[in-house]
Amino acid sequence: MITVPFSALEVAMVQKGTSAADTLHDTTEFARRIEELGYLRLWYAEHHHSPAIGAFPPVVLTAHAAASTSAIRLGSGGVLAPNHAPIMLAEQFGTLAALHSGRIDLGIGRGPGTFDESTARALRRGAGPTTDDEYRNDVSAILRFLVEETALGPLPEPWLLSSSTAGAALAAELGLPIALAHHIRPDNTLAALHHYREHFSPSRWCARPRVLICVETVCAETQEAAARLAGPMDVVKAGLLKGRGDFPFPTPEEAAAHPFTAEERQALAGFRAHQAHGSPDIVAKRLVDLVSATQADELMLVTPVYALADRLRSYELVEQHIMTPTAT
Template sequence: MTVPLSILDLVPIWEGSTARDGIAASMRAARLAERLGYHRLWFAEHHNTEALAASATALLISQAATETERIRVGSGGVMLPNHAPLMVAEQYGTLANIHGERIDLGLGRAPGTDMMTARALNRSSAEPQAFAQSIYDLQGWFGKEGTGRSAPIHSAVSAGTEVPIWVLGSTVNGASIAGQLGLPFSVASHFAPDQLDDAVRIYREAFTSDGPTAQIDRPYVMAGINVMVAPTDEEAEREFTTLEQMFLDVQSGLRRKIQPPVDPDALAARGGRDQPMLRIKAVGSPETAVAHLNEFARRTGADELITVTYAYDPAVRERSLTLLAEHWF
């Protein structure tokens, strides 16, 4: 059985464009994703970067949900240490009241930025126990009574919305937290593949549906994978160099917007094509990409795949989404 495909959007800003352009392109992609049959669309949270406009995730989710009708829309994720949990409950409760049951809340413990910016944003603890306690409180605010479980604070706007919570992670620590809380787990294998197999195994081993935070009765894994689909393998490999350059920029400290693709051989000569962080990928013609996706789904046993596609030209990204959907669904 073909697993559902979803999309993680970081709202790229390409060279020569503005954040306004990037947001507009992402909204066009949201409308397209719904027409093509993708299951959900999530927006990530990042700060202090020239290349991405995905910072205020709740606002992006609201706009994307306004411009669509059926696709699930959510955060992939809210980096909880950057936020007061009560404010998260109020924001996502408001989204659920406006847009109905299509809203997801994915939560992560990483800051989504550098340490200096993280200190400027910090509002809550990233320690595992504090993270779990925040989830416990959020479930109370989303519950029928709308009251936090560690303090009698009431949130009328989130009460009764029952916004589903996901735990995001890239390590065995995040997997263990998700399993012990009885929540679905989204593994960030698209940029942190080293602990993928162990994380999925530990999540399933740790999973329990008996605790007070459990919201599903069996483990559910969504795994991230980088995707670029083009008419030919060669063209897809060339387009994928845009993402490879972005990772080189991060490693070298070069701050610039999303760059146009370059000759793959020239990039390889600079050491830009052998990046272990990007080895989870499906790049090529539709047939090649689908084969890689199927292999990845079998390896992980994932219940759902969430795809990440960067392109310098938004039309190239839209073509990739379309070609994949036509050959997957």
């Protein structure tokens, strides 16, 4: 059993053979069930121009889920600051926080949310990749506008998303809680955490270092079943290893027949070694080890598997075998 709170990340995979509308329907059912299971918060990620992941704005999904649930915390994980005007993000999430007091998070990230260069430029009105200084200014402006411009009452809780030491340094400087993307760049986690804790400056947002670790978690009754469920995302990751984001999200049967190269299999196995895939006992050990190594204050699970029922079953197994009542 693990006593830190558990949360969930929704990446809204558009399954092959279904529509984006089907995915949106699933996100509503998912939010309701995750709340029933006692997860602390549910975040939505920003993605664009991908056949595998829906281009659904986190602020819209947050608003819809907040109206469909009653207690779970909701927000972005993350909304990508370079793609938006800081004042608009402050107004949008400030409004949500006023409508749903004590339930709204504003997780801020940096990446483009796409592998397509023309899409990235369109999102930024023709501008190129943001610089470190521009990103810092954007995050600082969002925080300032939250306080100065919204004036609607309760504020959203800001988090900085990071997968690097540079992002951890900014979170420490601004005194923000940090959400580390262990599910994307696990090799960076410990170094980023060390820097964050060593250099943290208290702020109005956070009095002490506060760490959320996001880990890919696929839990099933058996190790073999979990491996089968993880197969479709392995196909997508194999494409990402080549710098391509145009792979659709296949069925488990299609994934099982996918011709991975030896190099891809090695890279995928290395990635899985840092995540939590398997039966409940194996997943429990992986998560216990991760909390022990990172001293995380919270775990966020991302479970990119094909069918909603299988995805929810993974979260149910974690709730039944790994979470404790004090974590909910």
